[in-house]
Amino acid sequence: MQASQNTITIDGREIPFTAGQTIMDAALAAEVYIPHLCHYPGLPPSGNCRLCVVEIGNRSAAACITQAAAGQEIRNNTSELNAARKALTQMLFVEGNHICPSCEKTGNCKLQAMGYYLGMLEDHFPYFYQRRETDASHPDILLDRSRCILCDLCVRASREVDGKNVFAIAGRGTEAHLIVNSPTGKLADSTMETTDLAATICPVGAILIKEQGYRVPIGQRIYDQHTIRDIGLQEHATKKQEEK
């Protein structure tokens, strides 16, 4: 495959990139979907969910943190990679305590939508049944760590967009958990507000805005009507900021 100086190919399709773009940036700009959960255009990438793993030659790389380089021949939508992505999604399901049928986020949840997108029909792995603390101290926002997938989006959104640094991830290995940057560790004692990007960016039901439950009926929610691919190709944190 011949690639000109500023293009990469993804699954045989040649797409342009500009210097400094990651593979994910270039792919999204060209409307090529690479599954992702912890990435949100406009926020600095993290690379923790590994859903966006692609193959460059023999190498596996996370598209959101790998710089695009001229001539890269990238495999993305392959059965092997999608199988790995499905396994990673299943891992996230069993690690936390996900209660899809009774979760307010159902239908708007990216983890759930990713499960559907990748054809996940069972959890496959054994549940971890972890004990994780709920923080209902804030009058307007609920933090349920049981459903947290440690994607770090709220951490980055709060720091980079809201300018507040409300969250951090603490603990090692599977003990990792979201903590609140306040003297008591409680959300009520932080500067968090419902208008923060961090309050709405959570891909799962770990951060929920209170008193809004079921305003949109189940069946009419985002991923009831669109795939995560459709939405993933449209999202931009910059747009979100403008809307704010």
Place this chain on the structure above:
Amino acid sequence: MANPYPHKYPDSRSGHLLHRLYALQEQFLHISPESVQQVAAEFNVPVSQVASVVEFYSFFYTQPRGRFHILFSNCTSCGYLLQEQNLMLMLCQQLQVTLGKTRQDGLISIDETSCIGMCDHGASLLVNGVPITGLNPDRIAQIARRIATETPVADWPTEWFAVHDTVHQRNLLLAEQFVSGSALQRAFDQGAESTLTAILQSGLRGRGGAGFDTGKKWQFCREAPGETRYVVCNADEGEPGTFKDRLLLHDHADALFEGMAVCAFIIGAEKGFVYLRGEYRYLLPHLHAALKGRRKQGLLEQHILGHAHFHFDIEIVVGAGAYICGEESALIESLEGKPGIPRIRPPFPVTHGYLNQPTVVNNVETLIAAAHITVHGSAWFKSVGTEKSSGSKILSVSGDCQLPGIYEYPFGVTIQQVLDDCGAQNARAVQIGGPAGRLIGAADFHHAISFEDVSTGGSFLVFGQQRDLLAIHCNFAHFFAHESCGFCVPCRVGTQLLKCHVDKIANGRGTAQDIAEMKQIGQLIERHSHCGLGHTAANHVLDGLQHFPQTFTANLQQHFTARFDLDQALEDARQITQRDAAAHLD
């Protein structure tokens, strides 16, 4: 790309963040929420950063530990399992303390920790941070008596604390006497460029295991744009079965510091760090004394050896129990007072390292080799070794052999040769490079230790015919699940799942399905993890399945077995109620 690590290093007027936390813990036996807030204020960093550091490192505690705090190594060589005896539970029983819980009166707490680097000394532990080696039931009883009578650790028999470095084979580095200042003088005489050329020509590659060309690393760092540069010595020797840096830090500290200074001279650094693993904190006074000696000799600080423009000093930062900090970018995060989460690479530390400045991170052995190469020249170094692996390699040999200890060989030595020398006739397998390395069976003992064949950071674990390899796999699987930093999903969750499967098989409940699952999970972790820990965490399982499949298949159930063990789950309730004990539910 936007820099994801925008935070500058915390205010260091009161020392390093890790050291401040350590001091507070020494005072209060734990780090309280108040201490976290206090440190956050002192260092002018978010409370959440201090809290995340406290929760990341194994040696920091949020609940009070005992006035005597004992950590048993759980390594396969210096661990608490002695033949059929569990020394850790023995001490727990004698002192009537529950493992992992501080006794009600606050006297004692006992827990286990990853390898403490005493593998050539038999079962070992850390008491209030200081190693005691050569444990046996008799010594456990004596320890229990001293704790019960609250005898201060300082008054315990000194021979318990003796760490003997036994060197069985010497080659290039260990045979050579090092004269303080000789490498620096040579570097000054020939200039930075020629000194770098010598390192490049020597073919020296990183001794930590990855084997990156040292001269190239220094060259990249030297050429990288930056306000300043740093040289960091990775003395976070955490790979179970490795203890050669313990010897080097003790007996060759001067050559190490000189190697760092030579590196600094070449790359243009004025500041160096030794990142010392928390398990080796007991070496700190010795290292500080060595630094003091060098300052006295004019080999540190301003105008070194009278050089007009070369100023350099070294600071020692002590870690707090985290294997992942051996990964260079995680180490740098830790140096910056943060949890040791590996960074996104590239950019690599040579361009964006400590405080985002160009930084060289090298292994202890690499820096000592560099000092010697500077004195003796590249030809001296290349005179031994193989074409792609010049020089020698220092091995830490332990396990089922007669002569555990330090062995230095020219690269290219066969595994069989090492086994013969250490008195390991009839070895069944060796684990080279520690749990993250390779499990090798007798059919492959003709292979050579080298970067092009079997590479190792130094760990050489011998398993004899009687060794239960499944127990080894359990040990390693628990190790990785415990040490995974938790950043990326495949490693964080995958290492836990591997642990579940290996345990299930070891408990006699495994089925063929577990074997298939282990393969798939292992490959997923290996292929898609974020850093080297993940890439290697499943090696032992994948190697075991390939070379010793009977380890896993010998005791499988023929039919479906529920993962959930009902009898096990009911055990507590049965004991409490003392009823239903004989009932069997199937």
